[in-house]
Amino acid sequence: MTATASAELLKSLPGGGVLLIGHGTRDAGGHQEFLLLGRRLAAALSPMPVEISLLELQPPTIPEAWEKLVAAGVRQVIAAPLLLFAAGHAKSDIPAELARCAATTPGVDWLQTRPLSRCPELIDLVADRWEQGIARAASDPAQTAVVVLGRGSHDPCAQADLRVLAATVAHRRPVRKVAVAYYAMANPKLTEVLTAVTADPKIRDVIVQPHLLFQGAIHQAVREQVAAAADRDRQHRYHVADYLGPDQAVVAGLIRRIRQAAAGGSHAAHPQVSRNT
Template identity: 50%
Template structure:
């Protein structure tokens, strides 16, 4: 039976106006990236359209199979329970709609490339001595040990790719070490003239503002060290490419690895 597919892009949601705008901008980029495949954007919390809103919009467009694309950097509670539970509820209220859920963006090549680009551009503008410069990569943080390990591994990949001698990982919440602790430890060694903070976040919002504030507090505590921070990932074509590959590329790879059982065709 032929299926008409659609993509449901699910963001976490934020009360930040700019962050919300950036989410929908990314949805537009993904829609253009997916061509004729319909894309609807939905939010897990705080705002509309909700997940049922996005689901129903795709069904109204004739979708009989929905690719669920969680806009999450790492696999934790939202990817493992909150979003699947919401999708099951939607599915129970629809007839004959099938789904699959793509993996979080994690260490997709396009995400690694964009993170490395954010850091390398900032380092170039600082005119820094690599041996006297530390890079601190900051993740949102999660109680999930796999998500924590994923962030640490991302830092190591970026360190290797850019041949940086001094890179460490910090978290904003729910995991150790916290950003203020790491900034204090690095700045107090006396080995570094400059510290660059990279917030590994998708959009503007409360978390980004908090990371900037904690960095500025470190500036006041250690006036002899120059602190800088990069931009976050943002609504960028690298991010939309990563989502599209998670949705379409993973689906094709699964189909090739686990072909469906069917009757004989004309060609046998």
């Protein structure tokens, strides 16, 4: 984001500041990646105040980061959940916590951005991860299956959003077969999908793309499941593509959502499946 664009955002939202909300992880590497993303967002939005917070497992909490923004003179908090899809955290947990914070600081209001979902920057990043995975595997797209692996959610809208994302990227990066799997809370699971895609006699390579923001226990479990599939099945080659990571594309997607929230001027406390914008 250019200095001019940042100044325009400040002008449209005087007294504004950004509260980046991560999920939280016990994984040290994943936590460091979140901190790096926070630093990159703060640099891109400077001089607008930016504070990071975590929903669980590690500080700072949302109230602690809120207090820092208020102490810095912020009177309009733009809460930016670092979430890929709209599910329970985005629809209920985060708005409820923000409302509690606002109740303790009269005169300070808040907006909540939509999750990253299928914003153009995320679509580009996922397409890049597919392309990098295919190139690293030296595979023929006509003989390749890509399995997009999501964290999983009980929310049917979040499940559908991942399927639409995979279909959208498939139009840009055609391969023999594209499938979606979920790590938890939704079906089908990864092992089932790996068995299904390799039933196609034309498939030679299977690339699993973890649709995860950072490294951690889920990413490690996915790698182990793929390695186990490779041990059982010597007729196919299995590969794990890179997860999303603290990429500048994620920063750009967050900024898009922040600007949309500032322009819309609503709490957006119950975001639904996001449009591809």
